[in-house]
Amino acid sequence: MSRVVNPAKAGPAKLDDRAWYLCSAKETLLAQATTAQGLSPDEVQRRRAAHGENQLQQAPGVSSWHIFLAQFKSLLIWILIAAGVLSAVLGDVVDAVAILAIVLLNAGIGFYQEYSAEQSIAALRKMSTPQAKVRRAGSLITIPALGIVPGDILVLEAGDLVAADARLLECAALKCVESALTGESNAVDKQIAPLTAVDAPLGNRSNMLYLGTTIAAGTGTAVVVATAMRTELGRIAGLIDDAAGDETTPLERRLESFGRVLVWAALAIVAMLFGLGALRQTPWYELVMSSVSLAIAAIPEGLPAVVTVALSVGVLRMARRRALVRKLSAVETLGSTNVICTDKTGTLTVGEMTVRALHVAGTGYTLSGTGYAPEGEVVRDGKPVSAEQTTALIELATVLVACNNAQLVHEDGDWTAIGDPTEAAFLAAAGKLGINREQIDQQLPRQSENPFDSDRKLSSVIRRTPSGASRVYVNGAPGELLARCTQIYTGDGVRALSDADRSDILKQTSLLAQQALRVLASAKRELDSASEHDLDAESVERDLVFVGLSGMHDPPRAEARPALIRCREAGIKVVMITGDHAETAIAIARVLGIAGADDVALTGRELDALSDADLQRRAVDIPVYARVSPAHKLRIVRAWKANDAVVAMTGDGVNDAPAIKGADIGIAMGRSGTEVAKQAAQMIITDDNFSTIVAAVEQGRGIYDNIRKTLQYLLAGNTAELALMMICVLIGLPMPLLPIHLLWINLVTDGLPALCLATDPIDPDVMKQRPRHRGERIADRNFLLMMLFTGMITAAVAFAVYLYALQHGSVEMARTQAFAVLVFAELLRSFGARSDTRPVWRIPVFSNLNLVLVVLVTFSLQIWSQQSEMLSGLLKTSLLPFGDSLILLGLGTIPLLALEALKLIRNRRRARREVVVTR
Secondary structure, eight states: OOOOOSOGGGOSOOGGGOOGGGSOHHHHHHHTTOOTTOOOHHHHHHHHHHHOOSOOOOOOOOOHHHHHHHTTOSHHHHHHHHHHHHHHHTTOHHHHHHHHHHHHHHHHHHHHHHHHHHHHHHHHHHHTOOEEEEEETTEEEEEEGGGOOTTOEEEEETTOBOOSEEEEEEEEEEEEEOHHHHOOOSOEEOOOSOOOOTTOOGGGOTTEEOTTOEEEEEEEEEEEEEOGGGSHHHHHHHTOOOOOOOOOOHHHHHHHHHHHHHHHHHHHHHHHHHHHHHHTTOOHHHHHHHHHHHHHHHOOTTHHHHHHHHHHHHHHHHHHTTEEESOTHHHHHHTTOOEEEEOSTTTTBOSOOEEEEEEETTEEEEEOOOTTOSOOOEEETTEEOOGGGOHHHHHHHHHHHHSOOOEEEEETTEEEEESOHHHHHHHHHHHTTTOOHHHHHHHSOEEEEEEEETTTTEEEEEEEOTTSOEEEEEEEOHHHHHTTEEEEEOSSOEEEOOHHHHHHHHHHHHHHHHTTOEEEEEEEEEEOTTGGGOOSHHHHSSSEEEEEEEEEEOOBOTTHHHHHHHHHHTTOEEEEEOSSOHHHHHHHHHHHTSSOTTOOOEEHHHHHTSOHHHHHHHHTTOOEEESOOHHHHHHHHHHHHHTTOOEEEEEOSGGGHHHHHHSSEEEEETTTOOHHHHHHOSEEETTOOHHHHHHHHHHHHHHHHHHHHHHHHHHHHHHHHHHHHHHHHHTTOOOSSOHHHHHHHIIIIIIHHHHHHHTOOOOTTGGGSOOOOTTOOSSOHHHHHHHHHHHHHHHHHHHHHHHHHHHHSOHHHHHHHHHHHHHHHHHHHHHHTTOSSSOGGGSOGGGGHHHHHHHHHHHHHHHHHTTOHHHHHHHTOOOOOHHHHHHHHHHTHHHHHHHHHHHHHHHHHHHHHHHHHHO
């Protein structure tokens, strides 16, 4: 590949035409026909039209035809089709048409369910698209990575995913993990100078960034040189044609296994009854049709589609409540979560830091105003102070702005922040003193940077002064920064830092922290000529001049405390983990109710002194961890898991990824979270709000409960049908139901009503229950008892009706009445199946309008079929007087009433047990 020659005329060049690592930054900008300020909106549109979206080619989705044909892969379906064909061959055309029509209708419903689920999951994938920060027309904006085009200017920091192949323009202590491409797990140092080796391997291209890699540390800007399939990762993807398999959850796998057991049990029963019929010399056609009928009665055909729909619809509900689930398996885990380890800033609090207090040169000041608006007063002793009245405040404000990467944006009357919320708060505070970012950048050009590091808890920026010398500005944790200071700024000049000064600074830090303020310290240092050549953190962050303290307030979210109360009611322990000062953390925790008056916070240093066994033992009693690094979070998660807890872990930084991965369910912050954290997480909270996490747990519990009650409803119905058929065969009565009857019952009761139950609104009492145990089976003892009880009661009612009708009329009339009462009973029972505990009269009927409509329409069809010769001929039923239909409808309420009686008995027993426990 050759060097750039006259590149500007042709616009962006293709990757194949350039060895970009051989080009200088200036040459690359020229070749891409762009500048460091980025592309104009019109140019972005032109290039997007030319290059398309920035995404790798994906395996084609499942086609509609494939989903439809998949409805016929069941052996049972082909048995039904064979029965229909056999009926046609024997001259029973009406029966054949009815069977095949119902098979097609059932396939249509299954297709609709699975197609809807497929569309839902596709929509969720779009919502989880990574974001990227780019500079366009001089403004820094955040966009979906899909919208990046060649020539865009990427702005990167630790935790970002690299969204396209790019040539570095600027960087400060930038390290990149390129294991996705090179297999090398260690972070690689990056620089901006062009290389000389013409055939440099990808791992040695230190001035390049590649799609799919991650920024481990530092900051940088880069110009995009290739997107989508023209990237290095795209080249590899082009060689691979391996579509990802369907994702199945542990719940789906357990249900699939459960379904196989049901099938084999049903086949065993069918074989036994087939043999019994053969011994009685039953006509073979009747024997075959009876066996088919039994198979239909035994197997809940709609179960797989119902589970898929329940999961996908539930996940979409979470997305509408700002909880984006990236893996369906997370839904099941959410229902079992009993410990939530959460950050404070932006999750339990508003996330818009506001500097409330400044302490500089021995004097304290308070600031008014809210959010990121640089508007408000600076007050000392109750009187406003102007910038002209004190040079000390100007000195502190200069440090706050000079060591800063955030940007304040004023749009539609609102001030918002791009970048770190803490740094944005510094900009707002300095703005109240008349100091802004543009002014500092002009007077003190940026020279180099040492980004914030969670281990050293400091960040520093080196700037060039008007005299040409270099000066370092540092912000960070008070304890760590004070340990590196040897002098102090007094307002009248600089002098040596005494022990008394140190004691006073620590005292002021503690006083501010006790006011629930997060405290950060600021310092500076003039660099000598020798130091200017070595600008790493270790060299410049020493012998500093202490300037002052900033106390900032991030108020608790109004909805956080009610959410925490709901957690306690649900048996969920909430643990606050924060990098803040211990006194600040415990003060906020007490306000929110996480910690009591006697509780204390465990600090990172104290955590280091504990062994894993000691931490496991103490973890259950520690509500707050303070001054911890992200590395500590993994230990805390493991300690809780060692106590057999199901742990949810929130995080936002690149160093939080191990803890997020290590938790049972990792949760990333959508606004403040890095792309690395988001990719490691199973769930993303798009509003960084703790109440959203609690709402997601509620949805997770509700989805599981909906699947469980739907499964119980389906199996109870199948139990009733199978029991009725078996009793009649065993005692030698004619078959009470024909295959067409069972097909219709399964269509109108197992299909749409089951779907309505699976998407039922969440039970409001679901968060008053204890968390489900990790290994709890879906079909436990209570599940099976209720299923068998309601199934047998329904079978008994249908058998009594059938037996009575046989004694007073024809077999056809008896079948008609047994068929009708089964349909009515199972439809009515769907209302009681909506809750295991609440009686039906306490469940708002119209909260599930779909179920009401399905039941009413089916009732109407069933009664009409008993009045219409056409429908009765199709369903092989006799005509019934309307009064008889109403009597059968009344008898169909008996299983529902029995179910409600069982609920009342169980609730009273539960209440008595709770009274005994309370005493």
